[in-house]
Amino acid sequence: MVLRHAVFYWKYADSLNFFLLPSREIDAFSRKNIIFSNPVNHEVIRQRIQQEEVAVMKISNKGFGAYDIRGIYPEEVNEELAYRIGRVFVDLFHAKKVAIGHDIRLSGPSIRDALAKGLTEAGADVMDIGQCGTEMIYFTTAHYGLDGGIMITASHNPKEYNGMKFVRKESRPISSDTGLKDIEKAVMEGDFKPLDRPKGKIEEVDVLDEYVKHILTYVDLKALKPFKIVVNTGNGAAGPIINALEKHLPFEMVKVFNEPDGNFPNGVPNPILQENREATAKVVRESGAAVGIAWDGDFDRCFLFDEKGGFIEGYYMVGFLAQAFLKKNKGAKIIYDPRLVWNTIEICKELGGEAVMCKSGHAFIKDKMRKVNAVYGGEMSAHHYFRDFSYCDSGMIPWLLVLELMSAAGKPLSELMAERMARYPISGEVNSKVADAHAVMKKVEEIYGGKGKVTKVDGLSVEFADWRFNLRMSNTEPVIRLNVETRHDEKLMKEKTEELLAVIRG
Numbered sequence: 001m002v003l004r005h006a007v008f009y010w011k012y013a014d015s016l017n018f019f020l021l022p023s024r025e026i027d028a029f030s031r032k033n034i035i036f037s038n039p040v041n042h043e044v045i046r047q048r049i050q051q052e053e054v055a056v057m058k059i060s061n062k063g064f065g066a067y068d069i070r071g072i073y074p075e076e077v078n079e080e081l082a083y084r085i086g087r088v089f090v091d092l093f094h095a096k097k098v099a100i101g102h103d104i105r106l107s108g109p110s111i112r113d114a115l116a117k118g119l120t121e122a123g124a125d126v127m128d129i130g131q132c133g134t135e136m137i138y139f140t141t142a143h144y145g146l147d148g149g150i151m152i153t154a155s156h157n158p159k160e161y162n163g164m165k166f167v168r169k170e171s172r173p174i175s176s177d178t179g180l181k182d183i184e185k186a187v188m189e190g191d192f193k194p195l196d197r198p199k200g201k202i203e204e205v206d207v208l209d210e211y212v213k214h215i216l217t218y219v220d221l222k223a224l225k226p227f228k229i230v231v232n233t234g235n236g237a238a239g240p241i242i243n244a245l246e247k248h249l250p251f252e253m254v255k256v257f258n259e260p261d262g263n264f265p266n267g268v269p270n271p272i273l274q275e276n277r278e279a280t281a282k283v284v285r286e287s288g289a290a291v292g293i294a295w296d297g298d299f300d301r302c303f304l305f306d307e308k309g310g311f312i313e314g315y316y317m318v319g320f321l322a323q324a325f326l327k328k329n330k331g332a333k334i335i336y337d338p339r340l341v342w343n344t345i346e347i348c349k350e351l352g353g354e355a356v357m358c359k360s361g362h363a364f365i366k367d368k369m370r371k372v373n374a375v376y377g378g379e380m381s382a383h384h385y386f387r388d389f390s391y392c393d394s395g396m397i398p399w400l401l402v403l404e405l406m407s408a409a410g411k412p413l414s415e416l417m418a419e420r421m422a423r424y425p426i427s428g429e430v431n432s433k434v435a436d437a438h439a440v441m442k443k444v445e446e447i448y449g450g451k452g453k454v455t456k457v458d459g460l461s462v463e464f465a466d467w468r469f470n471l472r473m474s475n476t477e478p479v480i481r482l483n484v485e486t487r488h489d490e491k492l493m494k495e496k497t498e499e500l501l502a503v504i505r506g
């Protein structure tokens with residue numbers, strides 16, 4: 001891990017409304033040399049510095065991942081890192097105007113300010129949309145024809161984390177293969193002396209109305225029935241969006257943890273965790289609601305519960321949403337990931353669509369959708385992508401489509417899901433820690449590869465007449481992820497899951 005040190009008194013600058021001249025050029029231990037642009041605050045600030053230790057911010061590349069940046073604040077993600085990212089982003093992506101926003105994390109505003117400072121010093125104009133969800137940055141970048149967008153978020157990570165997600169023109173993703181490594185290299189090795197170029201301007205813009213207007217185009221509002229629904233935003237960024245959408249919808253909303261709060265008083269907003277599901281399920285059962293919806297912190301994913309409080313696995317939701325689009329777009333292409341496949345493939349065949357397999361991961365899915373002009377793409381991880389949303393993922397569009405389908409069917413969600421779940425029972429994703437993931441993958445392929453059809457679009461998939469499995473290695477930890485599905489045979493699914501786990505963990 002590479003480290004660079006810089007001194008930045010962001011805490012004082014924010015609370016006392018002054019600007020500290022570039023501190024990276026100041027000896028961290030020569031406090032008498034610190035120069036302030038506002039002399040009125042000299043003595044106050046000197047007293048504050050004497051009372052507290054100098055805030056030394058480390059510039060670390062530890063938070064850089066395959067698709068985004070995430071790390072503990074301020075050790076791994078901080079204002080100095082944000083400033084540098086702003087500086088290098090402009091030149092790397094030839095950006096003249098960039099959208100920025102942040103979720104509800106407490107460090108979001110100060111990181112936003114530092115990022116905006118870096119962008120404007122490099123000459124770019126900034127459209128600051130304030131507190132928002134990740135998909136609102138996608139929307140803003142594409143809708144206003146901007147050169148890029150940066151979302152400050154750590155998604156579903158614990159509250160001490162923060163991070164960033166990046167897009168370029170047309171909200172095309174920036175991942176390690178398409179520019180994120182370049183950002184990392186420039187941040188760690190670049191020269192951040194003052195630039196001799198005109199500074200950009202910062203414009204605060206409220207995009208909520210335009211965003212909501214676009215989201216509502218995905219459903220026929222007149223066809224929606226007045227369901228009672230439970231909405232659990234987990235004290236994340238989705239609360240204000242739900243409030244805005246409520247005005248246009250016929251639903252009676254029972255709101256749970258709807259106030260944004262970066263302290264996460266009711267736990268980390270991550271409904272994929274079993275322990276976080278009961279809060280939504282309980283209110284659904286007690287209120288007699290037709291459906292429950294829960295979101296993660298930046299609401300790029302939503303999770304559905306039926307009227308009994310039962311959690312709907314993301315795999316079945318992919319097929320369900322495919323129905324919504326194929327009924328309106330005959331012959332359209334649908335993207336799915338290789339982990340669990342049979343249900344989606346069958347639905348596409350039944351409705352005259354074309355199912356197209358793609359490696360999991362948002363950068364791969366978005367790229368594939370553009371190449372084949374797919375109308376919709378879904379992952380079992382609850383990421384859903386839409387062609388008319390700049391091929392980006394949204395956590396607000398899926399639940400509206402589900403309620404539109406329920407309105408048309410006149411059946412409860414549990415009944416609509418039951419047939420598909422019985423037809424293709426699944427294990428759910430089972431994780432196993434292993435000493436040597438590569439050796440385990442090789443061992444499993446040697447045992448099963450010669451007996452079934454092998455594909456390696458994403459990890460190892462082996463298909464037999466009445467069952468199949470997918471095995472993948474984690475990119476970040478020594479973990480193997482297993483998914484098993486069968487045709488109409490839950491007993492076989494359980495047997496094969498146990499059989500494979502014995503091999504993997506043996």
